[in-house]
Amino acid sequence: MKPNQLLVATLLLFGTSAAVAQHSGQSAFFSTIEGGVKGGATFTHGFTTIPGQMAGSVQVPNLENKSNGIGLGYSGGLWARKNFPTFFIQAEVTYNRFVLKQKGIITVDVNANPALANALPISVQPGLLNATLNIVSESVLQAVDVPILFGKRWMDGKFRGYAGPNFIFVQKATATRNTGGILNANSAVAFPQTEIPATTGTTNLLNKYEAQNLEVKDFTYALELGVGYTPIPCLDVDLRYAVPVGGVYKDKGIKGFLGIATISIGYKLF
Amino acid sequence: MYSKNRFRWGLVLSLLVGLNACTNNDIDPNANSSAIIPTRGSADFTKYVAVGNSLTAGFADGGLYRDSQLNSYPSILAGQFAAVGGGSFTQPLFTEAQATGSGYLKLIRVPSLADPTSLITSIGQVAPGAVRGTSTNGGVLYTKFTDANQNLGVPGIRTADILTVGYGSAAGNPYFERLVTDPSTTYFQYVSNNLTNATFFSCWLGNNDALGFATSGGTSPLTTTALFTTNFTAVMNKLSEGGRKGVVIGIPNIITAPYFSTLSIPLVLAQINLLLKPTTPVTALYIQTSTGVRATQAGDLLTLPNATNYASIGSTAVGTQSGPYGLSPANPLPNNVVLDAGEVIALNASIATFNGIMKAQADSKGVAYVDPNTVLTQVGAAAGLIQNGITYTSSFIQGGVFSLDGIHLTPAGYALMANEIIKGINAKYGSTISQVNSANYRRVLLQQ
Numbered sequence: 054m055k056p057n058q059l060l061v062a063t064l065l066l067f068g069t070s071a072a073v074a075q076h077s078g079q080s081a082f083f084s085t086i087e088g089g090v091k092g093g094a095t096f097t098h099g100f101t102t103i104p105g106q107m108a109g110s111v112q113v114p115n116l117e118n119k120s121n122g123i124g125l126g127y128s129g130g131l132w133a134r135k136n137f138p139t140f141f142i143q144a145e146v147t148y149n150r151f152v153l154k155q156k157g158i159i160t161v162d163v164n165a166n167p168a169l170a171n172a173l174p175i176s177v178q179p180g181l182l183n184a185t186l187n188i189v190s191e192s193v194l195q196a197v198d199v200p201i202l203f204g205k206r207w208m209d210g211k212f213r214g215y216a217g218p219n220f221i222f223v224q225k226a227t228a229t230r231n232t233g234g235i236l237n238a239n240s241a242v243a244f245p246q247t248e249i250p251a252t253t254g255t256t257n258l259l260n261k262y263e264a265q266n267l268e269v270k271d272f273t274y275a276l277e278l279g280v281g282y283t284p285i286p287c288l289d290v291d292l293r294y295a296v297p298v299g300g301v302y303k304d305k306g307i308k309g310f311l312g313i314a315t316i317s318i319g320y321k322l323f
Numbered sequence: 324m325y326s327k328n329r330f331r332w333g334l335v336l337s338l339l340v341g342l343n344a345c346t347n348n349d350i351d352p353n354a355n356s357s358a359i360i361p362t363r364g365s366a367d368f369t370k371y372v373a374v375g376n377s378l379t380a381g382f383a384d385g386g387l388y389r390d391s392q393l394n395s396y397p398s399i400l401a402g403q404f405a406a407v408g409g410g411s412f413t414q415p416l417f418t419e420a421q422a423t424g425s426g427y428l429k430l431i432r433v434p435s436l437a438d439p440t441s442l443i444t445s446i447g448q449v450a451p452g453a454v455r456g457t458s459t460n461g462g463v464l465y466t467k468f469t470d471a472n473q474n475l476g477v478p479g480i481r482t483a484d485i486l487t488v489g490y491g492s493a494a495g496n497p498y499f500e501r502l503v504t505d506p507s508t509t510y511f512q513y514v515s516n517n518l519t520n521a522t523f524f525s526c527w528l529g530n531n532d533a534l535g536f537a538t539s540g541g542t543s544p545l546t547t548t549a550l551f552t553t554n555f556t557a558v559m560n561k562l563s564e565g566g567r568k569g570v571v572i573g574i575p576n577i578i579t580a581p582y583f584s585t586l587s588i589p590l591v592l593a594q595i596n597l598l599l600k601p602t603t604p605v606t607a608l609y610i611q612t613s614t615g616v617r618a619t620q621a622g623d624l625l626t627l628p629n630a631t632n633y634a635s636i637g638s639t640a641v642g643t644q645s646g647p648y649g650l651s652p653a654n655p656l657p658n659n660v661v662l663d664a665g666e667v668i669a670l671n672a673s674i675a676t677f678n679g680i681m682k683a684q685a686d687s688k689g690v691a692y693v694d695p696n697t698v699l700t701q702v703g704a705a706a707g708l709i710q711n712g713i714t715y716t717s718s719f720i721q722g723g724v725f726s727l728d729g730i731h732l733t734p735a736g737y738a739l740m741a742n743e744i745i746k747g748i749n750a751k752y753g754s755t756i757s758q759v760n761s762a763n764y765r766r767v768l769l770q771q
Contacts, residue, residue: 168712175723176765
């Protein structure tokens with residue numbers, strides 16, 4: 054986390070704690086302030102449409118990245134909760150790993166992809182050769198999340214429902230892609246259909262030179278909602294779903310949907 | 324189905340990385356935190372002038388044309404000099420309307436290297452666009468460019484020619500004729516006229532003093548050492564006048580170029596045995612050498628432009644017609660279509676002598692000397708030279724370095740050479756000029 058991000062995260066957490074402290078005179082079934090540690094698993098899925106763009110003199114069409122299953126990650130950190138007579142505020146700082154699995158098929162001019170163009174033993178005039186590529190990607194985002202959640206209790210306080218913003222400070226973002234496919238034949242230039250052996254490469258999505266139009270924001274926010282159950286007083290079981298409405302990519306042209314489910318267990322320390 | 328020998332697509336494609344991993348060849352300037360800031364060291368690049376022959380002019384694919392000129396190594400160097408105080412760089416470009424210049428070769432189909440005849444059908448000719456007339460000796464004359472010039476490269480010029488009056492006349496060299504207003508101007512005078520205020524020079528002369536001998540199968544003479552010394556000393560005295568700094572580039576090892584290495588004798592013999600199906604396989608050709616007729620031996624070289632000549636091997640209707648052409652001592656391949664092993668020795672000895680003269684001149688004038696064979700040897704090695712994800716070799720067409728004429732370089736080849744020259748300049752003058760990314764320069768271009 055960059056220092057300024059750390060500051061923002063700290064202010065958010067302690068700002069909430071201060072708000073909690075001002076109301077600490079009231080009593081409730083649960084102690085007014087609770088806190089502890091938590092850990093769990095994240096489940097990420099989504100699809101993305103990367104808009105077509107010019108790569109040098111050739112047009113790259115839209116790339117439809119479809120969901121390729123649910124990506125499993127983890128989440129762990131600290132939580133604090135202030136209970137009021139009718140609602141509660143919960144703030145957390147967690148470290149998370151989100152894994153997004155996608156796949157897509159695209160047909161592009163070989164010049165659209167320098168790695169492909171460079172691998173050929175000759176240069177090729179745009180428009181003569183294209184490649185159909187199967188791209189299977191696994192994007193991994195590691196982030197410090199600071200959710201501020203507002204909720205309500207039912208069933209003697211054992212059941213909780215809540216929603217709120219989640220501030221996401223991206224620490225690391227990489228995409229590992231396995232790309233294979235074929236170079237399509239063009240009989241006009243005696244070019245035979247040629248298999249492109251699948252290869253795997255990893256891109257740092259926070260580096261604009263590597264990521265290009267897929268550069269990921271280092272700060273974004275999500276809307277999060279969830280439910281929690283407290284079977285015994287020291288234990289919280291939570292299920293949440295978050296949608297990063299603040300956008301993940303810097304390029305506003307990238308459309309799609311991303312959803313993150315989290316299952317966690319919290320242990321109450323006080 | 325296609326032959327595995329067709330092209331090494333599969334092998335090279337294993338270098339492939341992700342589709343969106345990069346949409347250009349630019350390198351992250353922040354990747355190396357100790358990125359070097361270009362500095363000029365003890366040299367002054369304000370006005371750069373390049374002296375030389377076809378390699379300096381940007382000749383490629385058997386011609387000089389606008390695109391090849393724009394990718395000449397002096398143009399690439401001038402682009403890098405701009406970051407260390409270098410000014411504009413004027414080249415005698417053919418206009419956009421006449422962009423095809425002298426005309427050139429283009430790759431129009433993917434050849435099968437297993438079938439040498441497909442090389443011929445895969446290469447097309449682009450018509451010239453800048454011919455203005457016919458010379459007195461039947462050749463062509465090109466559109467004039469008589470403005471002040473900084474790329475003084477003249478295709479075909481030998482060190483032996485630089486003091487010759489009339490070299491710029493209609494009976495002389497059309498590439499020089501187009502640059503001068505007065506046909507009696509010598510190349511030396513032309514260089515002198517264009518050195519006004521020049522602060523840095525490059526000089527890559529000498530190749531043609533050896534190349535003509537090599538491409539003629541040893542029938543055109545090599546420039547004598549005495550004439551080479553006299554003329555090269557004269558041009559160096561002029562270029563280094565007033566302590567002007569610069570760089571001298573030596574002569575490449577010519578026989579490693581695809582012009583001489585593509586049609587190897589074993590390859591041709593294999594084709595002959597395949598096509599003629601003799602009862603006992605042919606194991607050698609008969610060739611005429613300056614010392615008599617003999618069977619081919621290791622070190623003899625066949626040349627690319629004579630492919631159609633070699634296609635007649637075995638015929639009794641060509642040559643002396645007394646026996647199969649090239650397969651009988653009575654009907655040998657003539658001297659001019661084979662560079663025999665003895666001629667190769669003479670050629671290499673001459674190149675070594677010329678390079679020695681040029682290095683000694685560079686040293687005595689206190690300027691940089693660059694041996695082009697450093698990079699060409701890497702390119703010629705079995706594994707090639709790998710840079711920016713591209714494997715460069717000295718193979719014809721698919722090696723990426725040599726253009727379709729098998730002698731001159733592709734834009735990528737000129738970029739590799741420019742980088743080698745930059746290294747030499749940096750080492751000599753303590754400058755930190757950055758090299759170019761060769762991946763941004765095309766190799767042989769498949770086109771329609």
